[in-house]
Amino acid sequence: MNERYETTLSLHIDGEWIGTGDRQTHDVVNPATGDVLGVLPMATADDLDRALDASARGYRIWRAKTADERGAVLTIAARLLRERADRIATIATLEQGKPFAEAKGELAYTAALIDWYAAEAKRVYGRVLQRPAGSRSVVVKEPVGPAVAFCPWNFPILNPARKIAPALAAGCSMIVKPPEEAPGSAIEVVRCFIDAGLPNGVLGMVFGVPDTVSRHLISSPIIRKISFTGSVPVGKHLMKLAADGMKRTTMELGGHSPVLIFDDCDFEKTVPMLAAAKFRNAGQVCVSPTRFYVQEGIYERFAKAFVERVDKINLGSGMDAATNMGPLANPRRPDAIEAMVADATKAGARLATGGERSGGDGFFYRPTVLLDVPLEARIMNDEPFGPVAMMRPFKTLDDAVEQANRLPYGLAAYCFTENGRRQLLLGDAIESGMIGINTVGMSAVDAPFGGVKDSGHGSEDGPEGLDVFLVTKAIHQA
CATH class of the missing domain: 3.40.309.10 (Aldehyde Dehydrogenase; Chain A, domain 2)
Structure with missing residues (x-):
């Protein structure tokens, strides 16, 4: 079995893969040995601003695509993920520690989830309301806008895709911040979406000090939606940041x-x-x-x-x-x-x-x-x-x-x-x-994944996972 850490640790902004340069870096460590696997670049404030600008432009392009066009890209991404399964699962095992068989299972579920959202993109329905002759009221669902996602390290293949796939299916652009402890497998997941034909700016990826990155991205008026998986205290902190801009949140927080x-x-x-x-x-x-x-x-x-x-x-x-x-x-x-x-x-x-x-x-x-x-x-x-x-x-x-x-x-x-x-x-x-x-x-x-009470709100997976990236609009015509 190939046990090499075969990935290039990079940021992805506006269609460009960006290396360390003169940026601060973070050592990625193999938890089974303590050895350093690679050096990860940490985004600067300028990088984050560039990612935000690209996400705004990417959103205008992507939301104009048809559901069939968006679904086609997701289908290709799922296929690429399966074709690269052994290499990506090896990366996940080396940087996160889980058994290789578990990493392969995680990847298989991830590919199936992306395929499901490729089809679900075509099932964003509205409704027509009964009105007198000569008038009409309709209810439509639209993408919420550019989104940002923060992912933990425990499922480094699934967690990013669980947020990216429904956002793209809904017509949103997204900036994702995977974990610095296990970035390589997330990078390869993003690479599958990029290689599937996403336009520049639709999907960005950054790394950095979590509090610094989250404050910078959430404070931007460009971002309209936050999706977070992690601890209860951090989730509550991010909700407070989101409240200043009345931004929608999905919080998948801790359990016991x-x-x-x-x-x-x-x-x-x-x-x-x-x-x-x-x-x-x-x-x-x-x-x-x-x-x-x-x-x-x-x-x-x-x-x-x-x-x-x-x-x-x-x-x-x-x-x-x-x-x-x-x-x-x-x-x-x-x-x-x-x-x-x-x-x-x-x-x-x-x-x-x-x-x-x-x-x-x-x-x-x-x-x-x-x-x-x-x-x-x-x-x-x-x-x-x-x-x-x-x-x-x-x-x-x-x-x-x-x-x-x-x-x-x-x-x-x-x-x-x-x-x-x-x-x-x-x-x-x-x-x-x-x-x-x-x-x-x-x-x-096809089933919702999420909690209640301090364990958060909103759901991932299933049609509920798509709904959180949509807003409802009523149009009344007379």
Whole structure:
């Protein structure tokens, strides 16, 4: 398998790929080894102004294209992504750490999502209202205008495309700022869109100090829409910046997903399903199952079986075919997880497995399971975003729902029970944007992905992901 980091780290502004020059730079590091993979240019204020000007011009060109023309470009971009799959997945694994097979799966989903929006571009419908003879009122949907997107590092292939594809399908231009920690795979995703035939200025890409870039772009009157995926505090900060210009926002923020496991669950399916889902991408997933509430009759049995599965996880480089879980994405994450686990054990939690760093110069942390975790432990209240599962027993359905809804987060929740009536009650009672009942699958190209409460507002994917890049206009004729 080719393990080279085959990408050129660049900005993309007004159709031009721009290298370091005399700009400040950021080292991109392989989290499995600590080695520097490449040097990323950081945008200057002049670069950002140029990107904004190009986005304004690109928007006028792109919104004039027909839905068929826009969809054709997206279709080609999806094809190019598939043709370049092995190289782009390798880049993602080397810079982010996830196993190569997971990166390939992420890319396949991304290509399918782009294809879906290529078709959905043709289904932006309005309506005609009943009026007296000789007059008419119509409702139409139009692109909101130039948009800016800020993406995290945990899914460096999917996250940019999840924002770019619906924006382009709607007729918007976009400036995207992918993460500095994992820029190469995002660069290659943008390259697929550019190579598919986008006019200059329609899609720009910049990197830089996040607060500096976000303040500069959001303050511009050119930008009419902000899409952000990341932490709750940063999302609230960006919303305050957007409010000054009355700019629309989509916020896909943090989660702390509860998992309610009842004593009538399909035990033999539930344990391996949840063990795999919890430690996918080393737990660095916003919808990762995290707070496990297990009905007391099966609590000890479930914990024992779950730990046995976790102990079989092979920790290592994502480029090793035998690896089930790679390193954490940057040196901040092991520090954060270590502190949370120490706080939980000090508060009285039982450490069932893991709980320590592993492996040389990389950012590895062993898959960890904590039992009987007190509710006051920090890890039960703040999103860990790492390879830790916390378990507590519960007695009744009401107890479980109370715990599921206890926190201000509301992104994803999971329930495992074979009782159909209970499934309906849980679907109604749990405060979450997405609920999985006997499944851990939360993403589908035709379904909305988003949360409630502090986990944000608006949705990505599905027709809802297109709607957030559209505005509604009523035209009355007499």
